Amino acid sequence: MTKNVLSVKDMVVMFDEFVALDHVSVDVATGESFGIVGESGSGKSTLLRAVAGLNTFSAGALSINGQSYSGRSRSKDFYRTVQMVFQDPYGSLHPRQTVDRLLLEPLAIHGFDNVDQRIMRALDEVGLGSGFRFRYSHQLSGGQRQRVAIARALILEPKVLLLDEPTSALDASIQAEILNLLEQARKDRGLTFVMVSHDLGVISHMCERLAVMKGGKVIETVKADALERRDFSADYTRQLLTASEGFRRV
Amino acid sequence: MSDRLLTVEDLRVSFPTRTGEVQAVRGVSFTLGRERLGIVGESGSGKSQTGRAIMGLTPKHAKITAKTLNFAGRDLLAISDRERREIRGKRIAMVLQDPKYSLNPVSTIGRQIIETLKTHERISTAEAKARTLAMLEAVQIRDPERVFSLYPHEVSGGMGQRVMIAMMLICGPELLIADEPTSALDVTVQLEVLGILDKLVAERGMGLIFVSHDLRLVSSFCDRVLVMYAGRVVEELPSADLSKAQHPYTQGLLNCLPTIGSDRHPLPVLDRKKEWAL
Ligand SMILES: Nc1ncnc2c1ncn2[C@@H]1O[C@H](COP(=O)(O)OP(=O)(O)OP(=O)(O)O)[C@@H](O)[C@H]1O
Ligand SMILES: Nc1ncnc2c1ncn2[C@@H]1O[C@H](COP(=O)(O)OP(=O)(O)OP(=O)(O)O)[C@@H](O)[C@H]1O
Ligand SMILES: [Mg+2]
Ligand SMILES: [Mg+2]
Numbered sequence: 001m002t003k004n005v006l007s008v009k010d011m012v013v014m015f016d017e018f019v020a021l022d023h024v025s026v027d028v029a030t031g032e033s034f035g036i037v038g039e040s041g042s043g044k045s046t047l048l049r050a051v052a053g054l055n056t057f058s059a060g061a062l063s064i065n066g067q068s069y070s071g072r073s074r075s076k077d078f079y080r081t082v083q084m085v086f087q088d089p090y091g092s093l094h095p096r097q098t099v100d101r102l103l104l105e106p107l108a109i110h111g112f113d114n115v116d117q118r119i120m121r122a123l124d125e126v127g128l129g130s131g132f133r134f135r136y137s138h139q140l141s142g143g144q145r146q147r148v149a150i151a152r153a154l155i156l157e158p159k160v161l162l163l164d165e166p167t168s169a170l171d172a173s174i175q176a177e178i179l180n181l182l183e184q185a186r187k188d189r190g191l192t193f194v195m196v197s198h199d200l201g202v203i204s205h206m207c208e209r210l211a212v213m214k215g216g217k218v219i220e221t222v223k224a225d226a227l228e229r230r231d232f233s234a235d236y237t238r239q240l241l242t243a244s245e246g247f248r249r250v
Numbered sequence: 251m252s253d254r255l256l257t258v259e260d261l262r263v264s265f266p267t268r269t270g271e272v273q274a275v276r277g278v279s280f281t282l283g284r285e286r287l288g289i290v291g292e293s294g295s296g297k298s299q300t301g302r303a304i305m306g307l308t309p310k311h312a313k314i315t316a317k318t319l320n321f322a323g324r325d326l327l328a329i330s331d332r333e334r335r336e337i338r339g340k341r342i343a344m345v346l347q348d349p350k351y352s353l354n355p356v357s358t359i360g361r362q363i364i365e366t367l368k369t370h371e372r373i374s375t376a377e378a379k380a381r382t383l384a385m386l387e388a389v390q391i392r393d394p395e396r397v398f399s400l401y402p403h404e405v406s407g408g409m410g411q412r413v414m415i416a417m418m419l420i421c422g423p424e425l426l427i428a429d430e431p432t433s434a435l436d437v438t439v440q441l442e443v444l445g446i447l448d449k450l451v452a453e454r455g456m457g458l459i460f461v462s463h464d465l466r467l468v469s470s471f472c473d474r475v476l477v478m479y480a481g482r483v484v485e486e487l488p489s490a491d492l493s494k495a496q497h498p499y500t501q502g503l504l505n506c507l508p509t510i511g512s513d514r515h516p517l518p519v520l521d522r523k524k525e526w527a528l
Pocket of ligand 4: 143
């Protein structure tokens with residue numbers, strides 16, 4: 001058993017000349033919940049996408065569950081281990097497919113049994129009743145769509161979940177339900193989370209440690225309780241914390 | 251009130267679906283002056299569909315009715331499609347919840363904003379480009395020149411939202427409907443973007459409907475807040491009085507936010523009562 005289920009070392013991602021990830025290193029222990037915060041455009045989604053094989057990295061190393069990966073190729077097995085919830089549920093859910101199809105597809109690919117039961121349970125878990133099963137995704141509200149995306153990631157019972165702003169489209173009551181659900185799933189199944197959010201309240205609630213990103217780099221990695229004690233060195237982290245207290249008219 | 255921009259009375263929107271009719275909006279009424287009105291509410295409660303109905307973006311197969319849907323003296327349900335198009339974009343603009351989805355994937359961001367501008371104003375391409383770059387800068391895009399030439403899939407989530415805001419503000423609308431305009435933005439940028447919207451309301455007298463699920467944000471930013479639940483407005487409050495909310499849904503919302511330093515596992519959740527949806 002390796003201690004770190006996910007290890008990223010000196011990862012570089014380029015888009016033409018633009019350096020989106022600049023030697024990023026992150027280690028996440030098995031069963032840990034790891035947060036990523038940072039300003040818009042700092043490379044948070046790019047990091048998750050590179051881990052998931054959706055962006056190529058041109059330098060550095062990636063290892064998951066002791067296995068090394070490069071480029072964009074990922075085995076079928078990889079997707080049973082790692083699932084991702086995207087920031088933009090519109091991009092990830094085909095609008096002309098029913099919720100049923102969207103949930104069935106991954107189950108079929110990976111040869112799961114009891115598909116009916118699994119689909120019903122998954123919908124139930126994310127607070128969407130069976131009434132939504134045969135809706136098309138373009139017939140759903142923003143938050144309903146996000147919940148379908150979460151259900152689809154959980155339905156394969158992965159070990160590692162990459163969550164990109166999973167609740168930023170949800171109202172507080174449904175956010176609370178989803179966060180509880182995610183925490184429970186983590187406890188029950190020993191899941192590991194890597195979670196991007198701009199909401200420091202959510203990160204401090206869900207994560208044990210977090211990385212702060214800026215301009216394609218990780219500028220610091222701190223324990224979550226450091227937020228409470230305001231014990232961190234980067235100015236940006238301080239700005240984030242002040243800003244999270246709400247809008248002030250000047 | 252002569253300053254009134256918008257009157258909505260008994261607005262209803264419903265969709266036929268395979269499993270029966272979905273009533274997305276069930277009799278919403280409110281008025282708007284040159285102010286900031288917040289709409290919060292649970293996911294699926296009809297916030298976006300309310301905004302879309304005002305904007306004239308309700309899907310064709312849906313049924314939409316209202317006793318009154320009046321913008322600056324015009325009956326929005328009675329005017330011709332052509333008049334609608336003239337108002338849309340120029341006088342009423344809407345930042346859609348799904349920014350990237352609403353951008354054209356095969357055209358660069360710069361080209362799309364210029365196009366919007368040229369549909370409504372007669373100006374040279376050079377001037378349009380200059381204004382586009384200035385607008386991108388105003389919404390705190392760090393390197394406007396680079397973003398100008400990117401395609402929608404090449405920008406981050408937060409950049410996409412700001413691009414949409416820039417595109418909607420560039421024609422100087424009198425009414426802006428912003429549907430979750432800042433939900434993907436990190437808090438520091440979020441506040442900068444709100445600052446821009448705030449200035450437009452204060453200086454140009456724009457009316458703003460700000461749809462958000464973030465109560466904390468709405469109460470610090472808007473003058474008034476409507477709370478929606480299951481297609482209806484269940485409560486209307488001055489923002490300052492949010493903590494005095496009466497409806498159990500609103501009260502519940504205030505209680506289930508995770509905050510730094512509070513250790514509540516699991517978070518309290520709402521016990522939704524059937525009668526709330528009556
Ligand atoms: N396919 C691409 N082509 C060109 N540039 C890209 C591409 N994908 C991402 N980028 C750039 O990489 C940078 C980082 O983007 P990323 O989506 O990782 O940001 P982020 O930290 O997730 O931001 P946000 O909080 O706004 O979602 C941005 O400047 C973006 O424009
Ligand atoms: N084309 C459609 N066909 C059927 N039902 C629809 C359609 N579009 C929306 N709905 C339903 O209408 C209701 C209201 O949707 P709306 O998008 O207005 O919600 P919302 O309040 O904006 O929610 P969110 O906070 O999740 O974005 C939802 O229950 C949704 O499923
Ligand atoms: Mg992102
Ligand atoms: Mg919506």
